[in-house]
Amino acid sequence: MTKILVNLYKHAEGDLETIQSIIIKYSKDEISENRMIDELLEVYKFNGHAIGFYISNQIVKAGFRKEMINTFYNPYEFYQLYNLAAI
Numbered sequence: 298m299t300k301i302l303v304n305l306y307k308h309a310e311g312d313l314e315t316i317q318s319i320i321i322k323y324s325k326d327e328i329s330e331n332r333m334i335d336e337l338l339e340v341y342k343f344n345g346h347a348i349g350f351y352i353s354n355q356i357v358k359a360g361f362r363k364e365m366i367n368t369f370y371n372p373y374e375f376y377q378l379y380n381l382a383a384i
Contacts, residue, residue: 305342309351312340316348355382 305312316337323333341348352375356365359382368374 302343302347305347306351309348312348313352315340352376352379355379358382 319328319333319336319340322328323330328336353365356362356375356378361378361382365375365378368378
């Protein structure tokens with residue numbers, strides 16, 4: 298189990314790119330909502346925890362630990378902080 302999660306963590310950056318691509322395809326009406334959900338579920342292994350750990354680590358490395366803790370209840374803020382960290 299540990300090896301699987303570590304491997305998913307190592308691939309989280311690519312998985313985030315895949316998620317973005319899926320959402321863009323849906324926003325351009327290139328795929329249906331059901332297809333989008335199916336494709337996203339293929340990426341979200343273990344409920345997306347490895348991706349979340351990766352995002353959290355990037356946020357902390359960028360110096361936004363306090364902001365992350367203060368807004369942990371809001372997924373939108375979490376992704377906003379990740380976007381800031383990615384810059």
